[in-house]
Each structure stands twice: as C-alpha cells, then as structure tokens.
Amino acid sequence: KAGVTQTPRYLIKTRGQQVTLSCSPISGHRSVSWYQQTPGQGLQFLFEYFSETQRNKGNFPGRFSGRQFSNSRSEMNVSTLELGDSALYLCASSLGQVLKSGNTIYFGEGSWLTVV
Amino acid sequence: AQRVTQPEKLLSVFKGAPVELKCNYSYSGSPELFWYVQYSRQRLQLLLRHISRESIKGFTADLNKGETSFHLKKPFAQEEDSAMYYCALWAGTASKLTFGTGTRLQVTL
Numbered sequence: 547k548a549g550v551t552q553t554p555r556y557l558i559k560t561r562g563q564q565v566t567l568s569c570s571p572i573s574g575h576r577s578v579s580w581y582q583q584t585p586g587q588g589l590q591f592l593f594e595y596f597s598e599t600q601r602n603k604g605n606f607p608g609r610f611s612g613r614q615f616s617n618s619r620s621e622m623n624v625s626t627l628e629l630g631d632s633a634l635y636l637c638a639s640s641l642g643q644v645l646k647s648g649n650t651i652y653f654g655e656g657s658w659l660t661v662v
Numbered sequence: 663a664q665r666v667t668q669p670e671k672l673l674s675v676f677k678g679a680p681v682e683l684k685c686n687y688s689y690s691g692s693p694e695l696f697w698y699v700q701y702s703r704q705r706l707q708l709l710l711r712h713i714s715r716e717s718i719k720g721f722t723a724d725l726n727k728g729e730t731s732f733h734l735k736k737p738f739a740q741e742e743d744s745a746m747y748y749c750a751l752w753a754g755t756a757s758k759l760t761f762g763t764g765t766r767l768q769v770t771l
Contacts, residue, residue: 549705579758589706589748589750589759591759
C-alpha cells in the first residue's frame with residue numbers, strides 16, 4: 547500500500563509569492579491534516595480535513611489555507627509568502643474522522659519550502 | 663489548552679547504555695500519548711502509543727497520570743536508535759496531534 551505522497555518535495559519561492567502544496571493520502575484514508583515543521587517551533591498543527599470539510603484549525607494567519615477534494619487528496623496554499631514561512635510542511639492521513647484508539651496518523655515525507 | 667514538553671534538545675549516550683527520553687504533558691482530560699521517531703532522511707513514523715502497552719524496537723513508555731509524564735525508555739541503546747524523537751498528545755479533537763519540540767538521541771560507540 548502506497549504511503550502518504552506529497553508534491554513537490556522541494557521548492558524555492560520569493561517573498562510575496564504564493565505556493566500550493568499537494569498531498570495524496572493513503573488509499574482509504576479520509577482524514578488529512580497538515581503540519582509545519584521548523585527548527586525553532588517544532589511541529590505545529592495547521593489544519594485538518596475530513597470529507598472535504600475543515601474540522602480543525604491551528605493558530606496560523608489567514609494566509610494559510612487548504613482544501614480537500616472528493617477523492618480525499620488535499621492541497622494547502624500559502625499566500626503572500628514571508629521569510630518565516632520557510633519550513634518543512636508535512637501532510638498526514640488517518641483512517642477516520644477522529645483519532646480513535648487503533649487509528650494511527652501516517653506522515654508523508656514533506657515538502658521543503660524555502661522563501662527568499 | 664494542551665502542551666507537551668520535551669526538556670532535552672539533545673541526549674547523547676554510549677552504545678549499550680540505558681536511554682530515557684523525557685516527556686511531560688499538560689491537559690485536563692484523559693489524553694492519548696504517542697512517541698514518533700524520525701530517522702535521518704526518513705519520514706516521521708509512529709514508534710508506540712500508550713494504549714498499546716507494547717515494546718517496539720526495545721522501547722517502552724508508561725503513562726504516569728500523577729506526574730503527567732510519558733517517558734520513553736530503552737535498557738540498552740543501539741547505534742541505529744540515533745534519531746529525532748517526538749512525544750505527541752491527542753486530546754480527543756479530530757485527528758490533531760500536539761507535539762513536543764523533540765529530542766535528538768545520539769548513540770555513540
């Protein structure tokens with residue numbers, strides 16, 4: 547079974563630009579969540595989608611947005627990029643809407659974003 | 663709000679020595695606790711979760727609700743254990759995990 551797939555793996559953007567990152571969850575998984583990983587802040591939750599609906603959102607500005615499609619694939623978008631947005635963006639998928647006992651979150655390899 | 667604290671950024675031990683990676687949490691309810699590991703150039707992966715009460719790669723972790731701790735232990739460290747370890751908490755909200763800042767375990771000969 548293929549794991550969580552994220553594209554692109556690496557990208558460089560200029561301040562002020564926008565970026566879209568893509569995530570394909572494990573087949574059958576309907577919950578997709580996004581995390582930002584930086585050396586200073588560690589792993590921080592961005593948002594989570596289930597059945598095309600955002601179920602939970604972290605403490606990030608409105609420049610960070612996402613969506614989920616009917617096939618459970620998800621995209622996240624960051625507009626008006628700032629230098630501080632440079633990070634590894636991780637996508638994770640799980641089987642159900644709720645991380646019940648027995649459900650596990652599986653992570654992708656991430657998309658490395660560098661803002662210059 | 664929930665919080666996970668991993669007080670050590672780096673833990674360096676000799677091969678064969680015992681390992682204890684500390685994790686403390688704050689949450690008023692009954693959380694589920696996890697340990698995730700990230701080996702060099704690999705994705706973040708689940709190591710163990712407290713409800714399973716199992717030993718993975720020789721690692722164990724016991725949830726101590728009185729001390730609000732979930733320390734990760736291994737009696738004898740191996741070189742291949744060198745990695746970044748993250749403690750995480752699920753507070754019953756959707757599929758959101760709250761992570762600690764991580765501890766890098768370095769096992770040397």
